[in-house]
Amino acid sequence: MEAEVTFLPLARSAKVRSGTTVLQAARKAGVAIATRCGGNASCFMCKVQIEDWSNLAPMKDNERRKLAGLEQSNTRLACQAVLKQGHTVVQLPPDPFRAAIARQLQRQQEEDTLW
Numbered sequence: 001m002e003a004e005v006t007f008l009p010l011a012r013s014a015k016v017r018s019g020t021t022v023l024q025a026a027r028k029a030g031v032a033i034a035t036r037c038g039g040n041a042s043c044f045m046c047k048v049q050i051e052d053w054s055n056l057a058p059m060k061d062n063e064r065r066k067l068a069g070l071e072q073s074n075t076r077l078a079c080q081a082v083l084k085q086g087h088t089v090v091q092l093p094p095d096p097f098r099a100a101i102a103r104q105l106q107r108q109q110e111e112d113t114l115w
């Protein structure tokens with residue numbers, strides 16, 4: 001069986017075989033998701049938001065333990081979320097470098113308006 005994943009806000013998609021993780025699908029789609037643990041559910045860096053989990057395999061214990069307290073936030077670990085079939089939409093977190101630059105620019109604009 002085949003699954004399709006779309007990564008937002010980039011609007012990039014990939015078709016993959018059933019059993020593929022969201023992280024593997026991201027790589028196929030050319031989408032970078034930061035990892036430090038190589039997909040072993042220990043670095044917590046691959047968090048993504050997935051609203052509809054109906055096309056994903058049930059969450060395993062290691063992912064459930066890692067995401068304790070985030071159950072209501074639609075958060076999944078891309079390295080552990082396994083695609084079954086159908087179409088899944090994945091919301092990527094904001095790029096931390098771009099967010100830092102945006103904060104710095106806003107600070108400078110606020111300082112400039114004081115002069």
Ligand code: FES
Binds near residue numbers: 078
């Ligand atoms: S890649 Fe490290 S927790 Fe997913």
